[in-house]
Amino acid sequence: MLTRKQHELLRFIQVRLEETGISPSFEEMKEALDLKSKSGVHRLISALEERGFIRRLPNRARALEVLKQPENLGARPPAPRAAANTTAANSNDAARPRAAAPQPANDVIEIPLHGRIAAGVPIEALEGQTTLPVPAALLGAGEHYALEVSGDSMIEAGILDGDFALVKRTSTARDGEIVVALVHGEEATLKYLRRENGMVCLDPANAAYEPQIYRTGDVEVQGKLAGLLRRYN
Structure with a gap:
């Protein structure tokens, strides 16, 4: 009871x-x-x-x-009666099959939080796993994960040390997109992607840093930036 x-x-x-x-x-x-x-x-x-x-x-x-x-618990209260001149229309509506009730959703979801990622010199990422609650409005379709940003090489793109990068998992990206790039299969960094003369350039958003240039086979795209979370404390 x-x-x-x-x-x-x-x-x-x-x-x-x-x-x-x-x-x-x-x-x-x-x-x-x-x-x-x-x-x-x-x-x-x-x-x-x-x-x-x-x-x-x-x-x-x-x-x-x-x-x-x-x-x-009781039934839901009945809907208000329609005006007389709309009776026929309402009867037709009642004859139509009801749409399926929407499935439970929520405004906050949990996504995997994989360690820290450099916005400077590449450092190890994807090291262990916890979760991070994220407003669903920041994410689109697809699988996502989060990385904590370390460094200042993307500050001109509004990405600061300590931010959480929300990343859509993908292995492809266009030039000019901000990506998580895995370098030499073991180190990851957050940079603009650019391809030039058969090489892969990972461009910073900070004039104090130089682009990082690698052979195509040395860089693997692990995802694209989908959003940012920042804590103020």
Whole structure:
């Protein structure tokens, strides 16, 4: 048996998923239930999860899925009646098959965080793995990972030491794109890609640094820059 607040939260999550396909944030749940802090939301979610009413989706921060509802949760209130002159149109709409309900999504996702990458002299990257929560709006289609930037050779492109580079995994890129380039199969760097006279040039965005020039076989594109995250603390 659920408490009144547990009922209210389950109802709020279900309605939000049906309307938008996006599970509400903890702040939205706190405000909807008139709670004083997010810790109260955490306790309610944990209680619902333990009772098998919801589950947290893996690799997605705050993403929730409703598994079942208590019998007395109640149906959604009916939609307002349409005006008389729109009755026929509404009847036709009702006869059409309903679109499938959107799958739960979320505004924050977890992507792999692979060590540090140089924005200067190449250093080792892809060393171990943790995860980094990233706003989904910063990422497009495809597989992504993150690297922490070390160095200042890309400052004129707005990429600073300590930033997190969000990288779309790919093995191809056009000239002029900022890429993660693996050099000699063991060191990685973040640079502009340029091809010239059968060679690969990795160009910095800092006048204090010279381009790095390699034979084509010595450089492997590991991904393209998709976005940046910066912490201010």
